[in-house]
Amino acid sequence: MDFKPIKAKKIYEEIIEQIKVMITRGELNPGDKILPERELAEKLQVGRAAVREAYRALEAIGIIEIRPGEGTFVREMGSKPMTDIMSLAVITGKDTLFELLELRKIVEVEAAGLAALRRTEDHLGEMKRWLNLMKEEIDQGSLGDVPDTKFHYAITNAACNSLLTRTMNSISETIKQEMKTILTNMYRTPGTPQQLYEQHKRIFEEIASGNEMKARTAMFYHLDRAEKILKKEMTTFECKLP
Template identity: 65%
Template sequence: MEFKPIKPKKIYEEIVDQLKGMITRGELSPGDKLLPERELADQLQVGRSAVREAYRALEAIGIIEIRAGEGTFVRELNTKSMTDIMSFAVITGKGAILELLELRKIIEIEAAALAAERLTKDNLINLKKCLDKMKEDVNKGVVGEVSDLIFHHAITEAAHNSLLTRVISSVSDTMKTEMKKVRERMYETPGRPEILYKQHEEIYQAIVNRDPAEARKAMLNHLVSTEQVLIQVMNKDKI
């Protein structure tokens, strides 16, 4: 039996987690004023410097705004803020990466189904070009994480939902580094690149056939397979 060393969180990260949780649960709303550093430090029984560092981290990713002479306030979240929040989460823990994978499954499976229902001629041409580029990468032995990203983006465009496109782009951009590791690891196994291409081909064919149920099934199969490899990569790299 093998145990992995526990990585204790820094105090400021615990404060960040508490404040993010309060915002997520609606206990803090955009425009709400946060406690002054000294007062929050007293309540949490921590040093004032830890609160200051937490506030700076939250300000850096666009969650709060520090106004000179007025105080610290919760900001309205926009698309950039969403990306920054997810990026911060990935930096601070393996669990957040797995949560992003779950989010990706929830969103992209339905995006594939919508694409099957709303596909236009231009979308079809674009998807075919993306798939052909992936095939070319496989033949050349190229990792092809960019082609993969573009293919998935083309699917969200075919779903014709601008908000969906922005959210998926945020998730994909956040996970770009980890997904490159996944594809590199996949390419270490003979025949795996061909399997990966086949999964994308099945997604493409289901969308072209305008079969939402089959599109969901094909996307789920692909994302579950990718998730399994990513977990192996994280365990090996001890993320």
Template identity: 40%
Template sequence: MSFKQIESKKISEIVQQQIEEMIRRGDVQPGEKLDSVVQLADQFKVSRSAVREALSALRAVGIITIKQGEGTFVNTYDFSNVLDPMKPERIISKKEMLELFEIRNIMEVGAAELAAEKRAPDHLKMMEDALASMKDASGEDNVGEAADVAFHLAIAEASQNNLMVDIMNQLSDTLRKTMFESRRVWLFSEKQTLERLYKEHEHIFLAIQDRNPSKARKAMLNHLMNVKETLIKGWEG
């Protein structure tokens, strides 16, 4: 793996971002040990003090643990963080993001099916509003991802399962992170467009509107599988 020399007044912040990106890419997995300060300084071609400052910042937000005499280790993403809005932002590695997709498959496919059975007019209005925002969004702002989250939360509401709604709301910040990454990769993929992404959400909505649980289930599963596949291809590319 090659590293470019970093040129910036805020060297430690850029080193921090580089290490975060290494974790996202899976170059170092949760539970694994980072290279030493000396090695990182050599790789990034920066001072050891800049590396130490970057590591201190990462430790402060819970991304790494520094064990005296043992080294620096990458923490596993603690999904219980979403239950406490006061806890700091955390990054999610590829492995953890794929695990979240497994949870989404279990929860949201079933939620779409329930929503098709139980939805009320106000639920459809929530979905329509989210779709309208999604359609108007460009690929350069965060309106699209916010609308994406709102759409999926509206489906949970339409399921009229209070526990489902609570869990989805608690996961909303984490979902927003994965949706941001998904949309970023999606937009940079030659075969994917915002229009296709919108259409997949529209198909889910129409199935729910038509009170067709089987169709809603298939539409949601197809959407989640496509997003996951696009993410994987983007990582590999």
């Protein structure tokens, strides 16, 4: 029998868990105002510091929004039904996030293969534009994360499949909204932006050459490496929380 050690949760983690459960059950909805720190601390019979840390963590991962002078609110998740469902799924736990990343592999690897077969010169020009901008930003010390995302959109568009494009939009928007802090940490890891640029360049070259299988392989390698980095950074982010 494989038993795992039981880890005692900190008070702020218990508060986070309760708020997440209330959101998934529909007891708290996007736009709803949450109790102020003092009131929630009294209700839960805990110190205000624990509530403050819980709110800080929830805000960092995009679940709540603290508006100075107004209060604390459950963050609006977006207007598209697909995005709303995925956003709600993400806040239920990190395992769901990695399921989304697995889905991204499925979608984008195939998109890269189709793009190699169907891309036009205009599609290649769009990809090249974002690739060049990514390198330019990285060379200037910036993250290059925005042209990175745009590059992936351009590849999906080059696949010429509207459902692939819609699926990609839903996944990318969710990751951007819910994991903004962690993604920023990922791109700030020394050497990571340069590595990601080289991987993007390889993907572009294979698509431009029309090599369907190599385009798929290059995309899979890139997403697999990015997932490993994200997992590492997520662990670091969790450890940094008080």
